[in-house]
Amino acid sequence: KSPSSKKPLRSGSAAFTARAEASSSGGINPEIRKDEAKVVDNVLVAELAKPLTAYCRCWRSGTFPLCDGSHVKHNKETGDNVGPLLLKK
Amino acid sequence: KSPSSKKPLRSGSAAFTARAEASSSGGINPEIRKDEAKVVDNVLVAELAKPLTAYCRCWRSGTFPLCDGSHVKHNKETGDNVGPLLLKK
Ligand code: FES
Ligand code: FES
Numbered sequence: 795k796s797p798s799s800k801k802p803l804r805s806g807s808a809a810f811t812a813r814a815e816a817s818s819s820g821g822i823n824p825e826i827r828k829d830e831a832k833v834v835d836n837v838l839v840a841e842l843a844k845p846l847t848a849y850c851r852c853w854r855s856g857t858f859p860l861c862d863g864s865h866v867k868h869n870k871e872t873g874d875n876v877g878p879l880l881l882k883k
Numbered sequence: 884k885s886p887s888s889k890k891p892l893r894s895g896s897a898a899f900t901a902r903a904e905a906s907s908s909g910g911i912n913p914e915i916r917k918d919e920a921k922v923v924d925n926v927l928v929a930e931l932a933k934p935l936t937a938y939c940r941c942w943r944s945g946t947f948p949l950c951d952g953s954h955v956k957h958n959k960e961t962g963d964n965v966g967p968l969l970l971k972k
Pocket of ligand 1: 877879
C-alpha cells in the first residue's frame with residue numbers, strides 16, 4: 795500500500811490497540827466480544843448437529859466459539875501449543 | 884523466603900521462563916502440557932456426568948481442561964474478558 799492510500803490511518807487501529815494491550819498486559823483475547831465483561835458460551839449438547847464439533851480455545855477464530863483452524867497460525871507465530879476442545883456425540 | 888533458603892533457585896524457574904516466553908511471544912498458554920505440540924481434548928458428550936460442566940478457555944485452570952474459576956484472577960490481573968465454555972445436558 796502506498797502512504798497516500800485513501801484508507802484512513804485509523805482503520806484497524808482499534809484492533810491493533812486491543813491486540814497490543816492484550817499482549818502487553820498478559821491478556822489472551824485481543825478482539826473477541828470486547829463489549830462483554832466475560833465471554834461465556836453455552837452448548838446444549840443434545841443439539842449438537844455433527845458427530846464431531848471443535849470449539850476454540852485460542853481466541854483467534856473467525857467463527858468463535860467454534861474453531862476455524864486459526865490456532866495453527868497462532869501456534870506457528872508464537873511458539874504456543876494451544877488447540878480446540880472436541881465435542882463428540 | 885530468605886535468600887539462604889535451601890530450596891534451589893531454579894525451582895519454579897522453568898515455569899517462570901515458560902510464562903515469560905508465552906507472554907513476550909504472544910502465546911496464551913504459559914504452562915499447560917508443554918510437552919505436547921498441540922493441546923487438544925476430547926469430550927464424549929454422552930458421558931457427561933453433570934447437567935452443567937464448564938471447560939477452560941483461559942489456560943490458567945489447575946484442573947484443565949475443566950474450568951476451576953482461574954479466569955476470574957486472570958481477567959482481573961490483565962483486564963482481559965475470557966471465560967469458559969459451558970456444556971449443558
Ligand atoms: S481456532 Fe482457536 S482453537 Fe482452533
Ligand atoms: S479457569 Fe480457565 S476459563 Fe475458567
